[in-house]
Amino acid sequence: MASAKAAAGSAAKDPRKLKASNRRAGRKIGGSIAIFLFLTILGLFMVLPIWLMIVNSIKPVNEMFIFPPKWYTLNPTLDNFKDTYRVLGQMWVPFSRYVFNSVFVTVAVTLLQVVFASMAAFCLAKIKFPGNKIINAIIVLALLYNSNVIYLMQYMVMAELNMINRMSALILPSVASTMGLFLMRQSMTTVPDAMIEAAKVDGANLFTICWRIVIPNQKPALMTTAIFAFQGAWNITGGSVVYDESLKTLPTVIQQAASAGISRQGVTMAAAVILFVPPVLFFILAQSQVMETMAHSGIKD
Amino acid sequence: MDKDQIGVRTKQEQRRLLWLQIKQNKEAYLMMLPFMLVFLIFTVIPVIMSLPIGLTDFDMVKYPPTWVGLSNFYNLFLNDSIFIKAIRVTLVFAVFTGPLSYFLSFMLAWLINELNQTLKVIFTLIFYAPSLASGVYAVWQLIFSGDSYGIANSTLMNLGITTNAIQWLTDSKYILTVVIIVQLWVSMGAGFLAMRAGFQNIDKSQYEAGAIEGIKNRWQELIYITIPGMGPSLMFAAVMQIVSAFTADIVARNLVGFPSTDYAAHTIMTHAFDYGWVRYEMGYASAICMVLFIAMYFCNKLISKLLGKYMD
Numbered sequence: 211m212a213s214a215k216a217a218a219g220s221a222a223k224d225p226r227k228l229k230a231s232n233r234r235a236g237r238k239i240g241g242s243i244a245i246f247l248f249l250t251i252l253g254l255f256m257v258l259p260i261w262l263m264i265v266n267s268i269k270p271v272n273e274m275f276i277f278p279p280k281w282y283t284l285n286p287t288l289d290n291f292k293d294t295y296r297v298l299g300q301m302w303v304p305f306s307r308y309v310f311n312s313v314f315v316t317v318a319v320t321l322l323q324v325v326f327a328s329m330a331a332f333c334l335a336k337i338k339f340p341g342n343k344i345i346n347a348i349i350v351l352a353l354l355y356n357s358n359v360i361y362l363m364q365y366m367v368m369a370e371l372n373m374i375n376r377m378s379a380l381i382l383p384s385v386a387s388t389m390g391l392f393l394m395r396q397s398m399t400t401v402p403d404a405m406i407e408a409a410k411v412d413g414a415n416l417f418t419i420c421w422r423i424v425i426p427n428q429k430p431a432l433m434t435t436a437i438f439a440f441q442g443a444w445n446i447t448g449g450s451v452v453y454d455e456s457l458k459t460l461p462t463v464i465q466q467a468a469s470a471g472i473s474r475q476g477v478t479m480a481a482a483v484i485l486f487v488p489p490v491l492f493f494i495l496a497q498s499q500v501m502e503t504m505a506h507s508g509i510k511d
Numbered sequence: 512m513d514k515d516q517i518g519v520r521t522k523q524e525q526r527r528l529l530w531l532q533i534k535q536n537k538e539a540y541l542m543m544l545p546f547m548l549v550f551l552i553f554t555v556i557p558v559i560m561s562l563p564i565g566l567t568d569f570d571m572v573k574y575p576p577t578w579v580g581l582s583n584f585y586n587l588f589l590n591d592s593i594f595i596k597a598i599r600v601t602l603v604f605a606v607f608t609g610p611l612s613y614f615l616s617f618m619l620a621w622l623i624n625e626l627n628q629t630l631k632v633i634f635t636l637i638f639y640a641p642s643l644a645s646g647v648y649a650v651w652q653l654i655f656s657g658d659s660y661g662i663a664n665s666t667l668m669n670l671g672i673t674t675n676a677i678q679w680l681t682d683s684k685y686i687l688t689v690v691i692i693v694q695l696w697v698s699m700g701a702g703f704l705a706m707r708a709g710f711q712n713i714d715k716s717q718y719e720a721g722a723i724e725g726i727k728n729r730w731q732e733l734i735y736i737t738i739p740g741m742g743p744s745l746m747f748a749a750v751m752q753i754v755s756a757f758t759a760d761i762v763a764r765n766l767v768g769f770p771s772t773d774y775a776a777h778t779i780m781t782h783a784f785d786y787g788w789v790r791y792e793m794g795y796a797s798a799i800c801m802v803l804f805i806a807m808y809f810c811n812k813l814i815s816k817l818l819g820k821y822m823d
Binding site: 237241242245246248249252253255256257259260262263266275279325326327329330332333334337339340345348350351352353354355356357359360362363364366367371382383385386388389391392393396397399400415416417420428430431433434437438441445461475478479482485486489490493494497498500 | 529532533535536538539540542543545546547549550552553554555556557558560561564571619622623625626630632634635636637638639640641642643644645647649650651653654660661662665696699701704705707708709711712729740743744746747750751753754758780787793796797800801803804807808811
């Protein structure tokens with residue numbers, strides 16, 4: 211008890227200390243080491259294929275087909291990346307155009323998805339209004355529903371709205387993500403009603419309550435939604451709804467460049483690495499945001 | 512007025528009350544409008560349009576589709592032996608990748624949460640990285656390549672366990688196992704990350720309170736504070752796991768080709784892909800998806816029951 215108080219005292223000065231010293235009961239150092247070792251071993255299994263992808267993308271051709279295959283390379287080279295760039299450079303639309311399309315689509319989809327889903331999720335989780343239950347049920351059904359024909363119907367709707375072969379055809383269908391909404395909603399159910407009532411008494415409107423009070427406390431779920439959104443948006447290929455070369459996205463052309471089979475194995479790996487890097491960077495960015503908020507949160511019931 | 516009518520609202524009163532409630536909540540409706548509008552146009556309408564297709568014979572050329580009633584469903588269960596095989600493959604697949612992956616995601620999310628902040632980010636990235644790497648099938652093909660250049664084969668041969676290269680991706684004895692391993696590897700996705708968020712969202716002061724009230728170790732903390740506090744995230748992860756376990760077919764198609772030898776990795780979803788995008792028999796493909804949807808719906812109901820007390 212006394213030590214807890216002392217630690218709480220020091221924590222008041224530095225909120226980070228609280229986590230390190232006093233936060234948890236009964237932590238044994240042996241247990242922590244065991245956890246670390248277990249995660250490391252399992253983690254190795256998880257990263258090995260990715261390690262192999264990265265190594266193979268910087269392997270020179272003569273090392274690619276030796277026996278036994280190696281987990282490392284002695285002469286790392288950027289040839290594969292240069293080849294990828296060369297292949298893409300031959301297309302009659304400049305490479306930068308694909309990059310721009312991809313960045314634009316990804317930013318637009320991620321932003322809109324997170325904003326729309328947050329507002330809808332807040333209302334569905336915390337406000338009692340006629341229709342709430344039905345909409346929640348429909349969201350779960352939509353998550354489970356998966357038809358091969360739905361793309362066809364989506365195309366018909368888009369054709370009706372005159373959206374085919376426009377940027378909006380890449381962006382709008384991905385904006386209303388039931389997964390993002392469901393995730394945010396689930397997370398927001400843990401927000402205490404008293405907090406919202408108190409804000410209402412203070413005269414705040416719903417919009418303010420949502421963005422000023424609830425959302426800042428939902429960073430883990432918000433950032434997770436953003437990660438899913440970014441990842442999905444980054445992989446949008448456009449397929450059948452866009453046929454102008456100048457509207458295509460990076461994944462579309464990179465897959466074209468890499469689809470020449472085993473002879474282009476180096477390029478395939480380089481392409482995989484190029485497509486892998488932006489989501490990873492975004493992931494790290496989003497996760498560090500979460501860390502920061504968690505260090506000084508705690509306004510709850 | 513009858514005696515039992517006292518205190519019961521008339522239809523008119525009910526309607527007026529509903530209208531009043533709707534008016535009171537117009538702010539909420541306004542805030543949901545952007546999402547709901549896009550959701551309606553690009554999900555609800557296409558889904559409603561696609562529902563009757565399962566009752567038709569539709570090849571995308573002949574328009575309008577011919578109405579055939581329930582004969583697609585009849586053929587599916589009585590005349591399509593590959594579909595029956597696909598049900599079996601899907602079940603094996605779902606049993607291995609569903610609960611196992613769910614349990615593993617939860618355990619990993621929890622263990623990661625026990626580490627310090629920097630390690631948390633590093634390990635979360637490590638376990639989520641497979642879901643971020645969309646073009647990684649090429650690597651798995653390299654690992655399970657059927658010749659002695661494949662990593663799996665060359666390792667086994669170097670260790671002297673086998674002398675011949677094993678045809679991992681074309682021998683029907685191994686296909687399903689290989690696909691399940693790779694699926695487990697990629698399936699640490701949405702559920703895992705949502706659980707991580709759930710752990711992160713638990714109020715730290717609850718742990719301090721718990722420590723004072725006599726929580727002695729990690730296990731007690733997990734059972735008495737953490738799990739009750741993250742119920743909604745557990746439910747989300749369960750739904751996502753059902754979806755990914757039942758609709759898995761991309762891993763199999765990319766890894767062992769389509770169709771796989773002896774249909775060894777032919778899931779219901781692969782079957783739907785076959786009829787939908789190879790044979791253009793959209794009616795039949797829709798019927799397959801409908802059966803899958805109904806199966807997933809009941810599975811979801813079952814799990815909602817099991818996790819019921821955690822559903823808000």
